Amino acid sequence: MKINSTRYFIKKATPYVVIISIILILCYCLTLLTMNITVIKYDNGMGVFYYIYPSSNIAVIIVLLAILCFVTPLMNCYYSKDKNAIDVYSALPIKKEKLVNIHLLVGYYEIFVPFTLAYFIGLFILLFRGAPFDMLSYIPFYFIMIGASIMFYITNCFFVSRANTMLDAVMFELLYLIIGSIIYLSFSNFLNGFGIDITITSTFPLFLSPIDTFIVSGNYFNSSLLGKLGEAGAGVFENYKVEYILTYVVNFIYAGLSYFGIMYGCKHDKNENAEQRSNSWFGYKTMLPILLALSLMLISVVYSTGNIMSTLLEYVLILSAYVIANMALEYRSIRIPKSRYIVMVCILATFIILNSVANFVN
Amino acid sequence: MIEVEHLYKTLGNNHVLEDVNFKVEDGKIFGLVGINGAGKSTLLRLMSGVYKEDAGKILYDGKEVYENVEVKKDIFFLSDYPYYPKNSTVATFLDFYSTFYDVDINLFNKLLKEFKLPLQKSINNYSKGMKRQLFIALAIAISPKYLLLDEAFDGLDPLARLIFKRNLIKRLEAKNMTVVISSHSLRELEDICDSYGLLDNHKIMHSGDLLEDKENIHTYQVAFEKDLVKEDFKDFNVCYFSKLGKVIKIVIKGNKDEVVSKLNKMHPILLDVIPLNFEEMFVYEVEEKGYIDHENK
Numbered sequence: 188m189k190i191n192s193t194r195y196f197i198k199k200a201t202p203y204v205v206i207i208s209i210i211l212i213l214c215y216c217l218t219l220l221t222m223n224i225t226v227i228k229y230d231n232g233m234g235v236f237y238y239i240y241p242s243s244n245i246a247v248i249i250v251l252l253a254i255l256c257f258v259t260p261l262m263n264c265y266y267s268k269d270k271n272a273i274d275v276y277s278a279l280p281i282k283k284e285k286l287v288n289i290h291l292l293v294g295y296y297e298i299f300v301p302f303t304l305a306y307f308i309g310l311f312i313l314l315f316r317g318a319p320f321d322m323l324s325y326i327p328f329y330f331i332m333i334g335a336s337i338m339f340y341i342t343n344c345f346f347v348s349r350a351n352t353m354l355d356a357v358m359f360e361l362l363y364l365i366i367g368s369i370i371y372l373s374f375s376n377f378l379n380g381f382g383i384d385i386t387i388t389s390t391f392p393l394f395l396s397p398i399d400t401f402i403v404s405g406n407y408f409n410s411s412l413l414g415k416l417g418e419a420g421a422g423v424f425e426n427y428k429v430e431y432i433l434t435y436v437v438n439f440i441y442a443g444l445s446y447f448g449i450m451y452g453c454k455h456d457k458n459e460n461a462e463q464r465s466n467s468w469f470g471y472k473t474m475l476p477i478l479l480a481l482s483l484m485l486i487s488v489v490y491s492t493g494n495i496m497s498t499l500l501e502y503v504l505i506l507s508a509y510v511i512a513n514m515a516l517e518y519r520s521i522r523i524p525k526s527r528y529i530v531m532v533c534i535l536a537t538f539i540i541l542n543s544v545a546n547f548v549n
Numbered sequence: 550m551i552e553v554e555h556l557y558k559t560l561g562n563n564h565v566l567e568d569v570n571f572k573v574e575d576g577k578i579f580g581l582v583g584i585n586g587a588g589k590s591t592l593l594r595l596m597s598g599v600y601k602e603d604a605g606k607i608l609y610d611g612k613e614v615y616e617n618v619e620v621k622k623d624i625f626f627l628s629d630y631p632y633y634p635k636n637s638t639v640a641t642f643l644d645f646y647s648t649f650y651d652v653d654i655n656l657f658n659k660l661l662k663e664f665k666l667p668l669q670k671s672i673n674n675y676s677k678g679m680k681r682q683l684f685i686a687l688a689i690a691i692s693p694k695y696l697l698l699d700e701a702f703d704g705l706d707p708l709a710r711l712i713f714k715r716n717l718i719k720r721l722e723a724k725n726m727t728v729v730i731s732s733h734s735l736r737e738l739e740d741i742c743d744s745y746g747l748l749d750n751h752k753i754m755h756s757g758d759l760l761e762d763k764e765n766i767h768t769y770q771v772a773f774e775k776d777l778v779k780e781d782f783k784d785f786n787v788c789y790f791s792k793l794g795k796v797i798k799i800v801i802k803g804n805k806d807e808v809v810s811k812l813n814k815m816h817p818i819l820l821d822v823i824p825l826n827f828e829e830m831f832v833y834e835v836e837e838k839g840y841i842d843h844e845n846k
Contacts (some may be wrong), residue, residue: 196647199634199641277599279649280621372552458599459560 192281196293203262204300207255215248215256219309224318243320243412246405248306249332255298256336259282261356262292268353273461287453291344296338303329314370328408335400335435338442343395345445346469348452355465358516362474367395370477373484388525397441399403407431443455464518471517476530479509483538504532550575551596551695551727556605558591565591567574567751569605573727573744578717580738581731581758582831583748588628589731592748593699594841596729609695610645623694625650629703631684637672639683651693663712673839678704689716691725702734710734714741747834755834759827766802766830768807772819773797784811788833800825800833 227239266272276286310325346363350356378384448469466472486501509531513523556569565588571578581589585594594600596607598614598621607614614620633642638662646652661668664682666766672680681704687697702710718741720726738745739759746756755762766788779790782799785808789800796819801808805822812820825833 190650195644199645204824236732270631271628271630271632273600274594274597274626274630275632276623278597278620278624278625278626281649282618459594463561 192285193289196289197296200293200297207297208301208304211248211255212250214251215305216312217308218244218247219312220317224313224316226319234470241319243318243409245328245408245412248302248309249401251305251400251407252298252302252332252336255301255337257343257360259294259297259340260360261353262297263290264344264347264356265353266290267348267456268351268356268461272463273458276516277458283452283453286332287449291341291449294344294451295337295340299501300436302332302336306332324408324411328404328411332404335404335438336529337398338438339400341442341449342438342445345448345452348449348456349465349467351463351465355470355516358468359465359474362478364398367397367399368472368480369481369485373394373481375485380386384482395437397438399430400438403431403434429439432513436493466517471513475509475512475517475527475534476534479505479531480534480538481535482508483534490532502535506535550610551579551610551729552606552611553592553596554606554608555803556592556595556607557603558588558595558600559603560591564751566595568607569752570635570749571746571756573729575727576725576794577743578704578721578728578730578741580735580742580745580827581729581748582735582738582745583731587748588751589748590699593626593628593697593731597624597697600625624697625688625689625693625695626697627684627689627699627701629700630678630732633672633680636739638670639666639668640674641767642672642683643687644688646691650693653690653692654685655694657686660689660712660716663716664709676704678709680705681705682709682713685713689713689720692720692726694724694726696726696728696729696730698728698732700732701730702732702737710737717741735828735831736826742827745827747831749835763825763827763828763830764805766800766825766833767805767808768821768825768829769799769801770811770821770823771797771799771817773815773817777815778781781815789836805821 222244223239224241226241229237229239231237266276277283279286306325306329310322342363343360346359349497350359360427375384382424481503483502486505508526510523513527514521517523550654551573553569556566557564558566568590571579573795583589584744591600594615595602598616598704601615609620609623612620614624633646637645641672643652643654643657653694661683664686666675666686668681672683677684681802685705688698705713713733714737717728721728728743730738741793742759744758745757745762746753775796778792782787782790782801785799786802787799788797788802791798809820809822
């Protein structure tokens with residue numbers, strides 16, 4: 188009585204999809220039902236009229252979608268992070284690549300259905316309430332968000348696939364959410380010390396982060412939906428256009444590379460690594476030294492008070508955080524290899540040299 | 550036929566298996582024995598295609614198993630801590646496995662009745678033994694060409710062990726299954742196994758036909774007029790020697806008739822031959838390797 192394996196996993200995921208759909212519909216639709224949709228006009232007492240424009244609250248569904256794209260890869264990777272489950276799944280008469288693709292597909296099904304239901308029920312509520320937004324824009328925005336969610340989901344799946352435990356999977360996802368932004372922020376500030384300006388976008392330094400598509404979408408969609416109301420949306424899109432295109436392209440590249448990485452990993456990763464220390468080059472091994480370097484750049488250039496004692500204290504705090512992170516996250520032991528201390532000293536020395544050069548240039 | 554040839558596997562810095570070689574003939578039950586940590590579970594994971602070998606080959610009818618779906622279709626691996634989807638009932642559990650394997654539902658239900666398992670209860674609430682019974686029922690209902698069982702008797706009560714052994718033998722005869730089974734319950738293995746392999750020091754130290762090997766080692770209880778010591782038996786392949794008064798208990802490897810003939814030449818006043826069971830054989834084998842001393846035995 189063998190049935191199609193994709194059908195089995197979809198059937199298995201369906202009760203979860205129903206629960207998530209109900210949660211999303213409740214969160215988004217209750218917001219839409221209770222929010223103010225009228226433009227408030229008031230007089231400042233001197234004959235000048237001011238307008239308060241309602242928010243479309245489209246950011247609510249975008250945030251919920253982002254949360255789903257973050258959580259679903261964790262829910263769907265259980266079988267590769269559990270020794271007992273991996274015994275069963277790896278012994279099944281099914282190709283590893285096929286199993287991974289089925290889980291990717293079923294994972295996106297768990298995102299797509301709740302989002303689509305909540306989005307369109309929300310749209311009907313707005314139409315029913317006679318909201319003064321540009322309703323036609325909701326259709327292209329839906330497809331844009333579907334694209335963004337696929338990219339963010341695939342990218343998260345890759346980070347999760349690099350971890351050997353669930354805790355590491357969560358940490359890798361979080362690290363990659365912030366690392367792109369910190370790289371941008373740190374470099375732009377550090378290079379400012381040399382008088383070099385690398386500001387590309389509208390001051391918001393998130394465009395290298397996989398979540399940026401969602402953040403920019405919230406601002407951009409809201410302004411576009413309000414565009415019909417006149418000045419409320421005017422010019423806002425222009426502010427975000429460059430960043431929006433950039434972040435979409437960056438995330439498309441992330442997703443493409445991530446899918447390639449997932450497929451490569453599923454062929455080459457060893458099953459016996461489940462529940463072991465995560466020693467991927469995409470994990471703590473690389474991330475912690477990068478974070479150390481970036482934190483040194485950020486703290487000393489951006490926030491340093493100029494007081495030697497407080498600067499020293501900042502250094503000590505960052506170096507301690509690096510050592511503790513190695514102990515707590517990567518090695519789960521008080522003893523960490525000497526190589527990690529050597530890396531720390533090298534980064535510190537490089538940073539001090541560069542910082543001295545920056546001070547000399549100025 | 551299963552052929553394991555020059556198999557090597559390292560986990561971390563630990564060389565678990567080094568140059569492991571053995572064969573299992575079709576339709577036979579092969580018992581895999583060894584002390585804790587000998588590498589039995591790792592070997593079974595390699596044989597089921599869960600782990601990839603570092604070197605060597607595992608062949609099923611001449612075909613390698615790792616990432617070979619065609620071969621895996623004929624294998625069912627029951628690990629020591631078998632997995633089931635969270636919050637499963639028997640029905641959802643069966644849904645999962647019947648997606649990938651041909652399960653004989655009627656036989657499965659019949660075995661569940663024999664084991665008296667509660668069908669509506671969540672598997673989470675099953676005891677360790679009940680979970681094991683459920684998986685054994687599944688393994689027998691799948692009746693694959695090759696069945697790999699890790700710690701198969703673990704947690705089973707004597708009645709469940711009996712049901713398991715009886716049904717396994719029945720299906721083995723009906724389907725010409727080949728079974729590799731690891732267990733510390735050597736008395737149970739002795740009942741069902743045709744051949745066995747002793748995994749020790751990262752390799753199969755000994756493998757062979759269980760009955761033949763049992764015929765080749767015995768306990769001899771002897772007494773002599775003279776006061777003899779262990780050194781007087783240096784011409785024998787002695788596995789164990791103890792003396793209480795004049796009575797000597799000695800375990801000797803070798804053909805029974807030849808050993809008795811040699812002992813008779815020493816003019817004993819008492820000579821009894823006591824056959825060894827599999828568990829005693831195992832104990833003397835591992836004792837030879839130095840794992841157990843006389844006091845602890």
